[in-house]
Amino acid sequence: MSASVRVALDAMGGDKAPSETVLGAVQAAREYDMGVYLVGREDIIRAELAKHDTNGLDLPVVHTDEVIEMDEHPASAVRRKKNASMLLALQLVRDGAALGAVSAGNSGAMMAASLFTLKRIPGVERPALGGVFPTKVNACMVIDMGANTDCKPEYLQQFALMGSIYMERIFNVSSPRIGLLANGEEESKGNQQVVETHQLLKRSASTLGLNFIGNVEGRDIPGGTADVVVCDGFVGNVVLKLGEGLGEALLDLLRTEMTSSLVNKLAAAILKPGLRKVFKRLDYAEYGGVPLLGVNGSAIISHGRSNARAIKNALRVARQTSERGVAKAIGDGLSKLSAEV
Amino acid sequence: MSASVRVALDAMGGDKAPSETVLGAVQAAREYDMGVYLVGREDIIRAELAKHDTNGLDLPVVHTDEVIEMDEHPASAVRRKKNASMLLALQLVRDGAALGAVSAGNSGAMMAASLFTLKRIPGVERPALGGVFPTKVNACMVIDMGANTDCKPEYLQQFALMGSIYMERIFNVSSPRIGLLANGEEESKGNQQVVETHQLLKRSASTLGLNFIGNVEGRDIPGGTADVVVCDGFVGNVVLKLGEGLGEALLDLLRTEMTSSLVNKLAAAILKPGLRKVFKRLDYAEYGGVPLLGVNGSAIISHGRSNARAIKNALRVARQTSERGVAKAIGDGLSKLSAEV
Known part of the structure; x- marks a missing residue:
């Protein structure tokens, strides 16, 4: 060795x-x-x-x-x-x-x-944390996930490039679809930072070799419609924590119901292998940590x-x-x- | 009548x-x-x-x-x-x-x-949309949920007041706990907008009769540690859409496993009443729409x-x-x- x-x-x-x-x-x-x-x-x-x-x-x-x-x-x-x-x-x-x-x-x-x-x-300009989330289909990197709270459009542009390279090389996604996180899909949507970043990414996508698919919404992260979702570290941290919290809360609720009676426990035992597959998909442990790109x-x-x-x-x-x-x-x-x- | x-x-x-x-x-x-x-x-x-x-x-x-x-x-x-x-x-x-x-x-x-x-x-200053989310315990209003993308601290301060009044009067929460959505609980956390809003809320809480509990994180929305979570409409929209998307994706995954075989279907049928309770808790239909406050x-x-x-x-x-x-x-x-x- x-x-x-x-x-x-x-x-x-x-x-x-x-x-x-x-x-x-x-x-x-x-x-x-x-x-x-x-x-x-x-x-x-x-x-x-x-x-x-x-x-x-x-x-x-x-x-x-x-x-x-x-x-x-x-x-x-x-x-x-x-x-x-x-x-x-x-x-x-x-x-x-x-x-x-x-x-x-x-x-x-x-x-x-x-x-x-x-x-x-x-x-x-600014290194960023790229967190990988499970999706319906595969996985989606949200970048930045908390390293930089206030970001200029130029930072977000670089996050897009870094995320694209990572998903291509580590997750073997060819020509990763890059989405810009916004409050609507239209080009005009977003706060000032996002509106400017949209134009910057649009102009530079071919130079950088990015497959920029435009604005995406929060639902596109679990939905699997983008391979990389770009946002500042403030929003990314909210996304991360909300995702973790929601997953936990929902599984808690399910667990409570599934153990509320002996019959339910037996039924849950039958479903266990399948449920375990679901939990495994949602388990951050599978995704190997967050790179600082x-x-x-x-x-x-x-x-x-x-x-x-x-x-x-x-x-x-x-x-x-x-x-x-x-x-x-x-x-x-x-x-x-x-x-x- | x-x-x-x-x-x-x-x-x-x-x-x-x-x-x-x-x-x-x-x-x-x-x-x-x-x-x-x-x-x-x-x-x-x-x-x-x-x-x-x-x-x-x-x-x-x-x-x-x-x-x-x-x-x-x-x-x-x-x-x-x-x-x-x-x-x-x-x-x-x-x-x-x-x-x-x-x-x-x-x-x-x-x-x-x-x-x-x-x-x-x-x-x-700006009317805001107050969306009510189910939590582990009760319900949490996220305000603003999309009416205002770029917000001054003064807007967020008003959102806090409007959300507090709504949760008190419509959801019968006495002295609603107001959290400011941030990327960490410490007072120093947040982007510039949030750091300034924190100080503003701290100073004005007693005048406005607000039970301001400080910064909260994304996980606190489903976690039920606040009754009102204040953010700008850009972040609120991401929260809303991510919440909806995650809930749907997770239920999709569960449904797939629960119907993957005859035995699983039977087990799922036993659990149905309990699961229905969970789904009902998560159903926006229960919460009666979003007020424009x-x-x-x-x-x-x-x-x-x-x-x-x-x-x-x-x-x-x-x-x-x-x-x-x-x-x-x-x-x-x-x-x-x-x-x-």
Whole structure:
């Protein structure tokens, strides 16, 4: 196993770390034939590793005592804890030892640390979080999902390019359909920011090689009519949280009804395999975390509640994001835009 | 039956008009002991009425040939069709013959027509649409749901007041909890508009008698932690459409699994009464349409797909909005604010 197929994992990050993070790494190492740097407190990580069969797996431990906690202020924690596990994981990427980094820890800190360590791709105005949602048909990336609250039209234009490249290379969508999130499909709809962005995307779509399908509405995200939905990070965060909350509330209601009597419980048991398929489709763990696009390298921010499967998938995505040249393609795309202007 | 308990219905408005609109009116007249003006083409309305037992019910028909179609441009349609059914319904409110008006027709036109006919309550900057969503616990009004895309903090402040009064008087919530929709709960979170609105609401809450609980996130809408969630109409529209789309997509997925085999169908049949309870909770038809708050009178915009039950509930809400003095309370609240300044 060569160092070139290793990914770095913040083994201490997330509500279920280190047990689920280490297990996810073990699973990824075996299933995807890749190496995983486990960054964090060596004794704790070794104790977790000892619980699993790691025979023949490439799971080097990189020790550090410092960990950024979930409730710390992102920017100041990153400044203060120079040896925090997520920072060391990102440094392995910067130094070429790892293809990408994954953390399920403090997501604001992971964002700040990625920006600080990997820097922006030349030409990128603002890196953005691209969250992948399940749809009726396949999957849809909503970008930005919370990195930038106030956005200029030029930022949104870049989000469109970054999302398109990601969905093409990681989700194998050819010529991804890019929609601009608005309050109506007509070109005239939207707030001032969106109306301007619409015109900008329309003008630059052919230069950037974007399949811009115009404005889309909230229902198009689950509806699967677009592969990438572009919005600012304020709206994207509302979309993310509402989606999670609605899914949970609806499943809660169903669960209550399905366990309200013995007969209902029996009926629910019969439906279980099918329902499990539905839940699996809705499970963020399947989608491998949220890439921070626009930084010079592969950085994946996983859900704080990530279980081993989520970590395993995030490690796979971190590797693919690097191997399939997402960052390079973003830089190339943006240079076309600046050549045009 | 006196004229003072009549509500005006645009009998021609909505995808299921006139059959479901007329039926909804018949049901409301019987169930709530109220009169309903049926505004539209008399022959068509009479033909529908003839299908039902209307004995003893107060269902006067107000004839007009003009109808605003779903795909017409709202403002120009309202200007051109001076005798459109929704306009005549609103004129009955303006002239004191009806307590309120309901239309499931072109919602943009109903909004423009309401503003044009009823005018704004003195002091109101922008009337807003208040949509009521089911929550885990009860119901939550999201305001504005699409009337105003670009909003100043002062508009959002007024939306908070209008939503609070509505939830208190129509949903009987005492001291409604007002949340400001943001990308995080901390006071510092939000885009520029939201950060400024937060301060404005904080300062004016006691003057306005608002129970302002601070920033809330998307998950708080289904979560039921706020009774009123304030946002601009761009974000509110995204929330509405995403909510509808997600609910539909999830139910589609469940339905597919539940009918995928004979055994599953049988199990689903056992669960049906319970599931129906869930679907009923999620059904917009239960919540009686969306009030346009801030106009001088009671105007309810119903979903284009409204069935008779949705129309019946909207007629009830239109009556209550008037009888419980929502518009007057909004005017009184705003005058407190201007007295303060």
